[in-house]
Amino acid sequence: MIALRTVCLVAAATAATAGAVLERPGVFAMFGSCGLVLFVCGSGLTVSDAIPCRRGAFASSLACTVAGPLLVVRPPTVVAVAAGIVAALGQLAVLGAAIRSRSAGTTSAAT
């Protein structure tokens, strides 16, 4: 699931950066597209992380799933940026752990 996590990470980071850089209402198109990607990919990751349950990964995937609709409904900029940062950091942490596990020669449950 590294590919999906990477997609979520990129989408969340893009949303957070766009919220910090672009003006409203131009930023809404970016929020909308990133939000849809986060919702769809985050849903898949949430199910993947739920069975069997891996709490840290599950929480970060759920954060992506929730951040998606939040971005679509045109929130205040600060909320959008915060949601993007939370989702991006969560995926970054899980991805880092997965890559470290692979390097150590073990199969991470997070992958």
Next chain:
Amino acid sequence: MTERRLRRALVAVTMFAAVLVVAMVAIVFYWQAYLLGPSDEAFTRGPYLVRVGDSSAELHWRQDSSAPVELIAWAPGAGPSMAVDGRFTALRPGTRYSWTASIDGVARAAGSFRTAPATLAEPITLVAIGDYGSGDDHEWAVARVAAAQDPSLTVTTGDNSYLNAAGPLLDRNIFRPLAPLLQRAPLVVGLGDHDTFPPGPKALLDAFDLQAERHVAAYGPLQIIVLGVDGDATGVAEFAAKALAEPGFTRRLAVVHRPLQPGDPLLDVLRGRVDAVLSGHLHRYERRVVDGMLTFTVGTSGMGPGDLDFTQRTAGAAVSLLDYGLLRIDLRADGTTYTFIDERGRVLDRLAVP
């Protein structure tokens, strides 16, 4: 390996479901935001003008809810006027007012009316329709053409609703087809024999706030004497004579449903004192001079001619047509023009009287 494939399949199915959720939400949003029309009509009838004077106007309506209706009328150069119980007062004579009926701060109906002028320095336009209450396409067409004339008044020569004037029929036969007309001009209602069929004309009279089938409408210098179904009925001549004795009018029209015939005693009362007599009953448009009295038959505004054996041309008619249409009357200080316009907007007859 199998577990990995199952997990990927589960993830794929979940993502597909998420895409479907997004699609569903998008469809619902688009439907609500761009495809759905406005909410249901707030009024079940009207608002429609019942009467307009030189300084007042009155609207009636029906609604399902008990929400208060705010009526505002406005004219350029005049402050807004608020209606109390549907009645505007302290208006300026001879002025076109636009009115708006709002519920909960949202306009639900609007129209305009012209208060009666003091003199004919400003021309008065009215339309006459008759035998119209069929509720069919022809009535709707005539009503559209009539509304396009932008009249100050609409006179009906009877048979406002077929087969009778029972309350449940009035919306179909009168208020819906004539809605664009009734939003800008009050109806001066003349009764026809169909209106008097059981259960009688009470619902129709109540809707237009009338006390009896014989009544008099005044609009500035114009008086319209509505005499009912038959010109030779008991008391009609006396009623007409009494109305004609009222001073202050420079133009008068009489309305009687059945066309007057030579020798009718009512003609002796009206001749030389009214400009013209308007009738219906015969489903034709006819222009006649009966014992020296100019008369128009306008029975062409909705109900068709039917069997031509019963819709024959009247002997002596200068013009006799079977076309659906209405009579437009333009009253000016220097004369009057009568124009018959058909349901397609074509002028089929015109008479200018100095």
